[in-house]
Amino acid sequence: MYTTDRQLTDQGRERKQQLLDCAQTLFTARGYGATRVVDICDAAGVAKGLFYWYFPTKETLFAELVRSMRLRLRRAQAEAIDPTADPLTRICQGAEASVRFMAAHASFFAFLENVGVEGIVAGLLNEGRDVHTRDVAAQVVEAQALHLIDPDEDAALLASGVIGTVTHFSHAHRSGRIDLPIDSVALFVGRWVRQALVPESSSRGILTTP
Amino acid sequence: MYTTDRQLTDQGRERKQQLLDCAQTLFTARGYGATRVVDICDAAGVAKGLFYWYFPTKETLFAELVRSMRLRLRRAQAEAIDPTADPLTRICQGAEASVRFMAAHASFFAFLENVGVEGIVAGLLNEGRDVHTRDVAAQVVEAQALHLIDPDEDAALLASGVIGTVTHFSHAHRSGRIDLPIDSVALFVGRWVRQALVPESSSRGILTTP
């Protein structure tokens, strides 16, 4: 049975990762509910009991998967953003990077959308979005201070709009409702966001990707 | 057991509606998976077996609920749109109406979001969004013809952005991440959409709600 106070050996860590990997593959292929714990174990070539040596429940494994992907997304954003650029441009760069990242991990994000949040890790997903929104909001405030964005508009609302746009187009693209190359989609999102944020055509001369 | 070829009496139709209503209440309160068929029957004060007199499966009832709400949403949009207005304004009116409608039925839409699409009526939800998107796209094309919107931009993409915005802000509002009155949110969405759609500040003088 699972306990927190346990010292994993190298082999242990490897096995755990193996289970994580197999789970992700199966989840993305069939969905959370349709994937049995025993399926994961079979895929990893171990007995079912071993699952509960590494994870207290099936949900816990799911949560680890989500957390790990979130971390990678944030890293991808950080890499894509030029810290010396103006805040508006940084927002667009972040948005574009997110679209690209989500496209690169389309199957995982598609799976995420289809996980019923009924009780399962309720809030875990929202929490991630909230953090992201606050980040963008901070940059919106900066941009407002520089009068790149209308200072009368609510920063949190605008930030929410940005991440909503990213989420939506990523979804639309991966579900095949948009069959443009991912670069076009990313650029379109950059344009849409910039256009929605700036009060009038004050963006002349500033390009998202120079 | 359920069969299609059955003639419902008045009492029958009433009973069926009663089950539908109880189901909706319970689904919105606890979620789809957490609501047992027997709970619905208890709430309606009938025996479990009767459920299968009116519905072949639990999923079927769910599908009916979704279809019915979709119909009402479309009616609400149709009512809010001034057919004599220009297409850009009509789009904004439709968007605002949708936000208001979703807020008025917040608990139902919140529930919808949390239904895992794992197999269940997969596509039923997307189908609804697609229809809506095509409607908006048609109006975008109109607006492009009138040069209210940049004709070089992909109409389907823009339309997708509009409904994405509506969906996102409705979600953000009902989940408490935006604690503005619904009117403010609706108006903000109208502004955001218009801003994102028009190429430059060519919207001067046109107000969504005069």
Added chain:
DNA sequence: GCGGCGATTGACCGACGGGTCAAGGTGCTG
């Protein structure tokens, strides 16, 4: 070679809940 601990096994448990069924109304029509 012994004790201890991590790692591994797979049979087993137990509840849960969707769906079935045979029986029994009730009310209309012929």
Added chain:
DNA sequence: CAGCACCTTGACCCGTCGGTCAATCGCCGC
């Protein structure tokens, strides 16, 4: 009244699956 179609009941069936457990293995330090 007979026959038929709609309606209602609740005990029962039964597959499914997360989670448990006692037993065993293998490695390492003493």
